[in-house]
Structures are given as structure tokens and as C-alpha cells.
Amino acid sequence: QVELVESGGGLVQTGDSLRLSCRASGRTGAAYFRNYGMAWFRQVPGREREFVASVGWGENTDTHYAESVKGRFTVSKDNAKKTVDLQMNDLKVEDTAVYYCAATPMSSAQAMNKVTPNYWGQGTQVNVSS
Numbered sequence: 375q376v377e378l379v380e381s382g383g384g385l386v387q388t389g390d391s392l393r394l395s396c397r398a399s400g401r402t403g404a405a406y407f408r409n410y411g412m413a414w415f416r417q418v419p420g421r422e423r424e425f426v427a428s429v430g431w432g433e434n435t436d437t438h439y440a441e442s443v444k445g446r447f448t449v450s451k452d453n454a455k456k457t458v459d460l461q462m463n464d465l466k467v468e469d470t471a472v473y474y475c476a477a478t479p480m481s482s483a484q485a486m487n488k489v490t491p492n493y494w495g496q497g498t499q500v501n502v503s504s
Contacts, residue, residue, distance in 0.1 A: 376400045376493045383498030384466055394460040396475030405444045411481030412451055412458040416471035428486035438483035465502045472497040
């Protein structure tokens with residue numbers, strides 16, 4: 375079992391930056407964490423959860439982004455620390471959502487957008503005000 379815990383959410387204004395972090399624990403050492411594709415999703419009440427960004431398993435050269443966040447968000451994974459971060463710049467009101475971290479073994483970044491992840495965090499709230 376892999377446990378994922380997100381942190382870093384909060385209330386910011388339009389144009390601000392925020393950095394989310396997700397830490398893995400449980401049945402995964404650094405070597406095992408390397409083998410997980412990791413992703414960020416977000417959800418607004420009343421709407422389906424949507425894909426935001428992902429990084430594939432291995433040495434983190436494989437990333438994928440939703441069109442709505444390209445050029446503003448950057449995902450990065452630290453296998454030694456067992457963390458995956460989401461740097462969010464130039465935030466917009468429409469980025470307001472609960473952000474979830476997710477993990478799937480041996481998954482590429484592209485695949486993280488197409489399959490239901492095996493593990494989910496409990497989410498962290500991001501509010502962007504105008």
C-alpha cells in the first residue's frame with residue numbers, strides 16, 4: 375500500500391505562484407518510488423476530476439501537461455525524497471480546485487492521463503481570488 379499526502383495549498387491572488395508537494399510513504403522505498411508514474415489532478419465541486427500534469431516512472435525526463443496549464447505549471451519528481459511537486463505560476467481564478475496527487479506503477483507520463491491511478495492522496499485546496 376502506498377500512501378500519498380499533499381501539502382502546500384492555500385489562498386492566493388490572480389498572478390501569484392504556489393508550490394504543491396506530495397510525499398509518498400508506506401510500502402515504497404526510494405527504489406520502488408522510482409518505478410511509479412506520478413500525476414496531479416484537480417476537481418471542482420460538481421465537475422469531474424481532471425488531469426493537470428504528470429511525470430513518468432524512471433528518471434523523470436517524461437512529463438505531460440493539460441493544455442490549460444502548459445507554460446504555467448511545472449511538475450517534478452524527486453525519487454530520493456519520494457516526493458512529486460507541482461510549481462504553479464501565473465495562477466488564474468479557474469485554477470481554483472482541490473488538487474490530488476496520484477500514483478501508478480510503471481506508468482509513462484502520457485499514460486497517467488488515460489488510466490485510473492492506483493493510489494490517490496486526500497487532496498489539498500487551492501483558492502485563487504481575483
